[in-house]
Amino acid sequence: MRRTENVILAAMLAASLVGPSPATATEPDADADLREALRTQGEIIQQLRDELGRVREDQRRNEDRVRALEDQEVNDPTSGVDADYVDRRIEQFQHADESRLFLSGYAKAEFRDVLNDGPSTFDVQFNPIFHFRLTDKLHFNAELEFELDDGGETEIELEFATIDYLATDWLTLSAGKFLTPFNVFGPKIHPTWINKMASRPVIYDKNGGVTGVLSDVGIMASGGTEIWSEDSKWNYAVYLTNGAIGEEDGVLEFENTPDADHDKAFGGRLGFLPIPNLEVGFSGQTGKSRDQGRYNLIGADFWYSLAGFELRSEYSRAETDRDRWGYYVQGAYDLGEHVRETTGLMGMLGRMEPVVRWGETMGAGPNRQQVAVGLAYWLYPSVPLKFTYELNSGGVQNDRFFLQVGYGF
Amino acid sequence: MLRRFGWLAGCLILGSALGGLPSRGDEPQGDVGRGAKFYSDNCARCHKARPAVEHRDREWSIVMTHMRITAGLPGQQARDIQAFLWASNNPPPLILKKTGVAPAPLPGTQMLDQHGCRGCHKIGGKGGVIAPDLQGVFERRDEGWIRTQIQHPRQHNPQTVMPNLGLGNAEVDAILEALRGTN
Numbered sequence: 001m002r003r004t005e006n007v008i009l010a011a012m013l014a015a016s017l018v019g020p021s022p023a024t025a026t027e028p029d030a031d032a033d034l035r036e037a038l039r040t041q042g043e044i045i046q047q048l049r050d051e052l053g054r055v056r057e058d059q060r061r062n063e064d065r066v067r068a069l070e071d072q073e074v075n076d077p078t079s080g081v082d083a084d085y086v087d088r089r090i091e092q093f094q095h096a097d098e099s100r101l102f103l104s105g106y107a108k109a110e111f112r113d114v115l116n117d118g119p120s121t122f123d124v125q126f127n128p129i130f131h132f133r134l135t136d137k138l139h140f141n142a143e144l145e146f147e148l149d150d151g152g153e154t155e156i157e158l159e160f161a162t163i164d165y166l167a168t169d170w171l172t173l174s175a176g177k178f179l180t181p182f183n184v185f186g187p188k189i190h191p192t193w194i195n196k197m198a199s200r201p202v203i204y205d206k207n208g209g210v211t212g213v214l215s216d217v218g219i220m221a222s223g224g225t226e227i228w229s230e231d232s233k234w235n236y237a238v239y240l241t242n243g244a245i246g247e248e249d250g251v252l253e254f255e256n257t258p259d260a261d262h263d264k265a266f267g268g269r270l271g272f273l274p275i276p277n278l279e280v281g282f283s284g285q286t287g288k289s290r291d292q293g294r295y296n297l298i299g300a301d302f303w304y305s306l307a308g309f310e311l312r313s314e315y316s317r318a319e320t321d322r323d324r325w326g327y328y329v330q331g332a333y334d335l336g337e338h339v340r341e342t343t344g345l346m347g348m349l350g351r352m353e354p355v356v357r358w359g360e361t362m363g364a365g366p367n368r369q370q371v372a373v374g375l376a377y378w379l380y381p382s383v384p385l386k387f388t389y390e391l392n393s394g395g396v397q398n399d400r401f402f403l404q405v406g407y408g409f
Numbered sequence: 410m411l412r413r414f415g416w417l418a419g420c421l422i423l424g425s426a427l428g429g430l431p432s433r434g435d436e437p438q439g440d441v442g443r444g445a446k447f448y449s450d451n452c453a454r455c456h457k458a459r460p461a462v463e464h465r466d467r468e469w470s471i472v473m474t475h476m477r478i479t480a481g482l483p484g485q486q487a488r489d490i491q492a493f494l495w496a497s498n499n500p501p502p503l504i505l506k507k508t509g510v511a512p513a514p515l516p517g518t519q520m521l522d523q524h525g526c527r528g529c530h531k532i533g534g535k536g537g538v539i540a541p542d543l544q545g546v547f548e549r550r551d552e553g554w555i556r557t558q559i560q561h562p563r564q565h566n567p568q569t570v571m572p573n574l575g576l577g578n579a580e581v582d583a584i585l586e587a588l589r590g591t592n
Contacts, residue, residue, distance in 0.1 A: 100471075102471040102472070104475075139475070141478075166474065166478075169484025174478070193456065194456040222478065224482055224483050226483055226486075230446075233486075235480070235481025271481060276450035279454070337538070381456075381458065381460065408456075
């Protein structure tokens with residue numbers, strides 16, 4: 001018994017030394033699982049932390065990119081926009097329909113001294129020109145003239161009022177009252193901001209001229225085309241109007257009165273520019289005046305310019321029962337052609353344009369001769385300050401001095 | 410007799426006009442280069458040339474119609490002058506310069522004609538008269554001044570009629586080289 005007990009105790013002791021008891025073998029397995037679970041959880045948490053870091057980094061980069069795009073959009077409004085679309089919209093905006101009425105015109109303020117005990121006076125004139133664009137091809141143009149008579153009362157005249165239809169590139173049809181296309185001074189040069197002298201050439205003077213600045217009521221066809229190259233062209237105008245009313249002291253007069261004898265005046269002008277700086281023109285009109293029967297008007301004009309020098313000349317002849325004719329020649333030299341400074345004394349010199357004009361009239365009525373010298377000082381391309389001195393002989397016109405500011409707008 | 414001829418001529422002109430009316434929008438556009446030349450040739454014939462800055466584009470359109478009638482200008486020349494005045498008033502929008510790759514500039518001599526430089530300036534003895542003769546320009550002005558005048562004309566003279574054509578540096582280089590060849 002003792003021997004058996006000793007054997008059993010020895011066996012138990014040996015077992016305890018060799019392996020755990022069934023009770024202690026269960027706890028280490030649970031710890032391991034727990035540790036494994038904890039390790040796994042830790043890995044997962046770390047992965048999540050890493051992922052969160054990457055997300056935050058991406059978010060930061062995206063925010064930087066958005067800021068960069070916003071800055072780019074401020075500096076370059078075209079980014080991301082179709083270029084052709086924006087070009088078209090800009091062009092449409094630039095040429096969008098605005099008012100179809102446009103006001104231009106000219107004016108003058110002058111001091112006029114008739115020498116040799118004649119009167120001296122300040123004078124003013126205002127000529128607004130209304131342009132109304134009905135359509136691209138249909139325009140209305142009208143000019144009023146406001147001036148003071150000898151009594152200081154305001155006189156208002158309708159200088160012209162036409163409706164113009166631009167039928168083709170070479171033909172415009174006009175109806176209404178228009179500046180008669182006879183020579184060029186009347187229809188083109190007489191406005192105060194264009195005429196380099198403060199007075200009209202002698203052939204257009206109310207005292208002892210051939211005609212005045214002609215205007216009449218009727219219909220006209222006009223236009224121009226290139227000839228053998230873009231450097232050469234011709235222009236034309238043909239018209240039917242009411243015609244003259246008569247002549248006084250040899251000067252043919254047009255007062256735009258109704259045509260009582262059903263005999264319209266017919267006339268025209270043909271201009272030829274073989275080179276850009278040379279123009280010659282021929283004008284004519286025939287009709288029957290209200291008071292004095294048939295008349296014919298004949299005219300010729302010439303213009304040439306080179307290196308700042310300009311030469312202009314016109315001839316007029318009025319054939320009634322008493323013929324009258326005359327001419328003028330005008331030369332001008334634009335110092336601005338050679339003086340490019342815009343400030344200082346040289347700048348002042350560059351704005352000056354000395355002018356000299358010679359003319360005479362003869363035939364029925366008093367014969368006149370005139371020499372005029374002048375200086376146009378261009379305050380602006382459409383604002384000349386003009387000094388003009390006329391030496392007149394023959395007729396009833398004394399020598400005259402003018403100081404005039406012309407203004408074109 | 411002459412009266413009847415006048416009425417007949419009037420009817421013939423009116424009839425041909427009515428028979429040949431172009432529809433609206435058929436007219437060709439204006440060319441800036443030709444417009445510069447015609448501006449120089451025509452607009453100083455009777456009066457001094459007016460700066461483009463005086464009027465906006467729509468106003469110039471109405472003015473040019475009036476001048477076409479008054480001066481007897483051919484219709485296309487009037488449209489070319491109008492295009493030149495519009496170009497003078499409006500530097501090209503930045504959008505027009507937004508290209509992926511800048512195109513190679515034309516030869517300088519070709520650009521002098523295409524952009525209408527000779528329309529106003531005399532270059533190599535030929536050209537317009539309303540702007541300075543460019544013969545000897547490098548003796549009068551340094552290259553920086555000339556470059557500024559080409560790219561920003563109104564910086565030197567706010568009232569200049571010279572248009573800003575939006576030329577890049579490479580194009581200006583070509584123009585300057587062409588100008589040196591004529592001087």
